[in-house]
Amino acid sequence: MSGLHAHPTLRGSEPMGTDAELAADFRALFGNADIGIAQIDIATRRFVAVNGALCAMLAYDRATLLEKTSDLVHQGDVAARDDLYAGLTATGTAQQEARLIGGDGRELWVRVHATLVTDPDGETRRAVNLIYDLSEQHAAAQRAAEEAERSHLALAAAQAGTWEYRYDPPEMLWSDEVFALYDRDRALGPADVDEWLTYVHPDDRDAALRLGRETEADFFTGEFRVRTAAGGWRWLATRARVVRGPDGKRQRIVGIKIDLTTPKAAEAARDAASARFAAAVAATEGVVWTNDAEGRMIGDQPGWSALTGQTPAEYEGFGWAAAVHPDDAQRSIDAWNASVAARRPYFVEHRVCRHDGIWRDFAVRAIPTLAADGSIREWVGVHTDVTEQRAAERALRDLNATLEARVAQATLERDSAWSNSRDILLILDKDGVVTAANPAWTATLGWPVEAIVGRHYTDFVVTDGQSSSAYSLGDAAHGPLPAFEKRYRHQDGSIRWISWVAAPAGDAIYASGRDVTADKANRIELERAQAQVQEMRQLESMGQLTGGVAHDFNNLLTPIIGSLDVMQRRGGLDERSARLVEGALTAADRAKTLVQRLLAFARRQQLRAAPTDLPQLVDGMRDLIVRSVGPNVAVAVDAAPDLPPAQVDAAQLELALLNLALNARDAMPGGGVLTLAIAAETPPPEAGLPARPYLKIGVADTGEGMDETTRKRAIEPFFSTRGVGRGTGLGLSMVHGLAAQSDGRLELDSEPGAGTVATLWLPIAASAPVASAGPAGVTLEGRTVLLVDDEPLVRATTAAMLADLGLTVVEADGAAAALRLLGSETTIDMLVTDYLMPETNGAELARAAQGLRPGLPAMLVTGYADARDLDLTLPSLGKPFRQAELAAAVTRLIG
Template sequence: MPGPIDKVAAPDFADFAALADNLPQLCWLARPDAYVFWYNRRWTDYTGYGLSDMQGSGWEAVVDPAHLDRVVTGFRRSFELGEDWEDTYPLRRRDGAWRWFLSRANPSRDAEGRIVRWIGTNTDITETVARDQRLRDEERRYRSLVDAVAQIVWSAQATGAMPAGNAAWCAFTGQDEAQSVGEGWLSAIHPDDREVTMATWQQALARRSLYEIEHRVRRHDGEWRYMQARAAPVLDDAGGVTEWIGIHGDITERKLIEHELEAAKEAAEQANLAKSQFIANMSHELRTPLSAVIGYSEMLEEEVEDAGQTHLLKDLRKINDAARHLLSLISDVLDLSKIEANRMTVFAEEFAVDTLLQQVEATVQSLMAKKENRFRVELQGELGSMNTDQVKLRQCLFNLLGNAAKFTEQGEIVLHVRRDAEQGGEWLEFAVQDSGIGMNEEQVQRLFERFVQADPSTTRRFGGTGLGLAITRGFAVLMGGSIDVRSVEGSGSTFILRIPAFLPDADEQTGAAADEAVVAAHDPDTVLIIDDDPATRDLVGRFLEREGFRVRSAADGQSGLALARALQPRVVLLDVMMPRMDGWSVLSAIRADEALAATPVVMISFVHEEGLAVSLGATDYLVKPIEWKELAAAMAPFRGAAPGDVLVVDDDEGNRRRLAGMLAREGLPARTAENGAEALAALELQTPSVILLDLMMPQMDGFEFLRRLRADERWDAVGVIVLTAKDITPSEQATLRGKVDRVMSKGSTGLDELAQQLRGYVRRQPAEGDRQATEAPDRHTTQV
């Protein structure tokens, strides 16, 4: 422990020298005439030279020659004027390396103010200099990068405000700095995109998450450009946001191509639908005159026979045969076009398999006899009954047996049928085996393609459209089954048709439709489409959704009517031709139902029956194929401000999910937010009818959110139901008064009761002043 200061001898030069030797700097002493007469040990350690080499001006030998003149001039001048000296330059180390030093010298004066000596230091600043250099390099590289990328690079403050100096942004948009700073940049965004841009930006700021958006930006020349923006927060060591760095890329070309593709796809879909409708109509139109040809030729056969002109019979039969052949070809084309357009429906019915086989056997006998083929049916075990589309299964078997008969001469054709026990007896397997010409591998591969026969020459030799197998496979798939072929060229083929005994999903489908009708809640803003054709349901549905309608659909009249009763929809689009219950019957039922009598109904039909439609109470009438413009015009009266959705604000994920699930079941559209800040952003996107608000949340709690919500008159009409687990104090109660409509306790509120409350809101938006009249929330009386 050091003693009192007066007992210690005053420090002498040796003490200062020892002190100087221990400094990290190089030190030296000089006379007033700039003659250096002393160096500390670090000087010697660093430079490798002692006093003998360095005294006087010897130190000049270790100064970087590039700096020497300046250094010496400055050094002498300071000594002449008696002013402090400072300079920065490299000094050579003993190993020849150069390091940067900050060098300083100060004069030391006596009592009269005369300079007695100079004290100098040299501090190694190499690391600092290098760091500065690195920073300058990095800055230069960043600048080059910013200049090199095609995107606009910009920065924003942690608060989200744009600072001055975003030159690229200003250059692109033509905004000057004053226009772009703060939130001024928003005015360069397309007005229609501003709301969503701001909401997305606010959300990213609140979450400190990646900001990503596509919006239109006005370029300096006034043109709107589609741009993709991305920004990420720059975090400091503590995880705080120091700023945001973002880019804007011009994606206008891509957008235009996307729009073109979408338009082209739509046009193609429409053209495809029009094509299949045309083929269906055309085939139907062709059939009537063919029926007449067949009918008249048969009638003539009878009359010719009666008249004894039997020599004409043969020719009349040829007319009849040719007409029937043409009819079957037309049927094939119609079937295939329906399969392709997804318009082929299956109809399940219960039937005994052996009865079906007897009919098939009887029908194909004459066909088999044509080329002197032997035909037999081999049944394996009990076949039982099936519940599937009998008409289509029969046609599949005719096609396969017809093919076998066509490509086999004086051979044998066997139909093996068994119920597949390996599959629990739920499958029936029909194998048609022939001893005909067979096919090679490549032919087998192309077999099921449309219009393709095993060999082009086949058509000339055997005739046919080449559609039969494609239809057979299409039918098999529709019935939930498959078809396979085994063939060896020259020694026959076996076609194996496997069909589920019970048409899959048939029960589930009707079940699902019924369920849907039951669970559907009133939704007075939906459009209900009732059409048995899935393609029309899909296309019309998508069109209407694009037009901003909410769409529900039903596949037949009965379920459509049930759904209409449940939904009480805004308008019904009703197909005329439907199985079981057609459109006219549905229309009559709707008009007879008190709750639905006023519901507008737009009929859609292939045929012009406007008069009938109007007399039966249809609101409007559209003819298929549907013209989108006409549909849009017909639907125009049913547009209107849809009531807003329900915004669920709760920090607990489980709660959010539970509430969203309940809302979905109620048919109420819902959005969720994790805290007050997110909820504010969600409000900017769309005004909800009602907010379900939790009070205890991180970041921004329910009280603060309410304060901000009620400060903005835009949200005056938005109802708020507080749903909290917290006990509310009298002062909190006073805060909530007038700001919320109800306070409900989380623990004791049932979802059903809550749903009932919400339905009231989505139905009836509270009129202004309503809330003031509402009683102050009282947790005791409103707990349910």
């Protein structure tokens, strides 16, 4: 920089060395100094010499810099340069700050110290300049000034105020703005802490107090609400810095308060808008994304990632385009480029591959957001799935394209449905006159269509009061009718049940009818079958009750009959006592027969089913039947030849046939014919038996017959039409029980005045009858029997009867006691046990006993037993019994 000089040598100072030494020192300082140093020719204002630091500072090489003059000075600082030269000329030294233009075009602030230098000849031609770079200091000062201005403007714009708290002595200072923020009169002065808290919202007080009490912090900030004079709340932000003394203790806190009420309201509104935007996007099932101005996808895009399954690395930049269908990609890119160029919203539809590999149609809309200078900052877009919408539109277009053909097809289908429908279709006017009928009318009722069109529908309705509904087709003129049934007359005179539905449309009634004649017959049959099932269930319940009563009655009869029998057999009774015992035994035997009938009805008696020749059995009891029915009734037997044997208990069957014969006799008080017919047939389906051959025994009479009510109750136990004292009412009950327990069935067919036929169906045996031989030469004397029964009275009577037969009797009151005896050394030749006992029944005891003593004969004594439970491989004796029956059973057991 020309015209800038170094300081002259100080006159009057002591010499510091030779001129050569000084020159050498100056050259060393000139070359190595880290500040700019230059010698300037005052006349030409050119650089004579410059050091390396100055070249670096001004960004010039040495040769170029030596060619420069005042053109280095900024035009705005030419006056400062001239002032420097004037001062240098006047005093020989001067300093000034100015701006220089560097070789790279930069402006540098420098401070120049100039001193004139005298040549050896005494002339002053040069100046030495020391040049300091002040650019950084000036920039810092400029920034500080700008920052101060910005702070001042920011405080004014933010309606902020300053405050200060001093510790020693305690004092609070508020600016006018702070008083305004608190709506407080300045004349009152700043509020102390306690009064200040009354301004603060109760929910914010603790947090506000903590701000100033955190003694470790040198800077704190916070937000809280204060009450306004109008009764509302104002949001304030406080920013404060702690000023500490040399000892580290707090001296002052200096801060500002800023009114945040408006920003808070704007923030709340922004949050609400964001929530509305998110809800709107969710409502449209759209996916939101953002791109930069060129269309690159940057940053986290969770919606796009969830839609396509692409990772950030995959969709980054233009990678998102890989998810667009190849056939749609170029069209989408062209539309995008056009929107970017025109800075207008982007609209397009294309297919996108979803994360599950399925292509879906999407409507795409993107809007550019602009920066302050009008340039595009980014694009915000939404992908909305329109797959179903477009499919529906295509279907509608296809539908419209084929409308005429479809109308024709629909007409054809309607006509076809009218003609081919199996249901009757009628159209009537509002008065009930038929205006149209389809061919199903003729197919269902025989009348030609011409016979009904033009006539009133009631002309074909049967009006004898048996129709099941009060509705009629004419009622449909007032509104739709529920399904109802009416009877119509067929052309051949028969009756048909028609189920109708009908509804009005304009001035017409449209009706559809279906022939339900067969359905009604099936319903009647179903109701009959359900009634039979209910009847069988009732009988089963009665049977269970009857069986339980009979079992207990048998246990009562056993000691009675046994005791009377023993007394009679032992003799020694006077004539009167003998008659009484005989009468008691007769009554007990009758009670025994009654109980057997009860057990038969209940299907609880113990049956010994075996192959039985039915014609031979009937022939063998013919005389008994003839004597039982009396001379006024003729007995006829009709047996088919070569019949297979029946699987049945012969003794129980004889009793059943005798009961049926006696019932027939009572039904023919004036005499008649009793016919027993035996054949092999397959029962009809209504019998409820498997479709295979059975043996059939029919017992028919020519008596009074029964009405339906009596027939249904005939097999109920104790039901009788004979009157009091003329029977128990258990005869048919016993036959019914025997048939059911034998896997057969009893059927009754009767009408008043036409007699009764009782049909007994019995299963056919798998083998022929086998004659059995009884034991011979068996003696009971000297044998020991183990008698088990939990009823003391029954056990005592049975023990007496066994002892009277010459047997040694060992008694046990249950299975546990019996097993202890069997496990001991006691001699036991046979086991006689009750069947139904607590905990362990007789069959289980017999098996356990034979496990302890293999081959031990065992016999069950029972009042009844279910076929499921009774071990039929063991001998048994039914209760009650006489001594002779007991003796025979024991003899068979050990024989």
